[in-house]
Amino acid sequence: MANEGFFEKVYQVAKGIPYGRVTSYGAIANYLGAAGSARMVGWAMNGAANKDVPAHRVVNRNGLLTGKHHFQGSNLMQQLLESEGIEVVDNKIQNFEKHFWDPMKEL
DNA sequence: GATTTGACTACTA
DNA sequence: GTAGTAGCCAAAT
Numbered sequence: 824m825a826n827e828g829f830f831e832k833v834y835q836v837a838k839g840i841p842y843g844r845v846t847s848y849g850a851i852a853n854y855l856g857a858a859g860s861a862r863m864v865g866w867a868m869n870g871a872a873n874k875d876v877p878a879h880r881v882v883n884r885n886g887l888l889t890g891k892h893h894f895q896g897s898n899l900m901q902q903l904l905e906s907e908g909i910e911v912v913d914n915k916i917q918n919f920e921k922h923f924w925d926p927m928k929e930l
Numbered sequence: 931g932a933t934t935t936g937a938c939t940a941c942t943a
Numbered sequence: 944g945t946a947g948t949a950g951c952c953a954a955a956t
Binding site: 860861881882883893 | 936
């Protein structure tokens with residue numbers, strides 16, 4: 824697992840998100856050591872769209888599906904989350920803290 | 931090589 | 944509680 828770049832790291836963490844869990848960009852960025860650069864995580868997701876990375880499990884700190892607009896469908900992201908047992912209302916995750924998955928603590 | 935952009939976060943008013 | 948601004952860093956143009 825050579826560090827090919829920032830993106831690969833993000834992919835690794837994103838793939839490490841267990842089923843029915845979600846995390847925030849900042850949490851991933853912090854885990855990568857790029858704390859404060861949550862934008863980089865989102866940017867990395869731009870390439871993750873072509874990978875096997877469950878980007879739908881990654882949301883902003885408010886639990887809001889900010890990146891849903893980047894998915895194929897308009898409500899695909901929400902449906903995927905709901906499919907995992909996560910309550911999503913108005914593009915926002917309910918009980919976000921309950922579903923929140925911290926890579927630093929879990930990994 | 932400089933400028934722009936970007937799926938964010940935190941602080942301040 | 945809401946709104947606006949600043950800071951962050953890396954990739955694309």
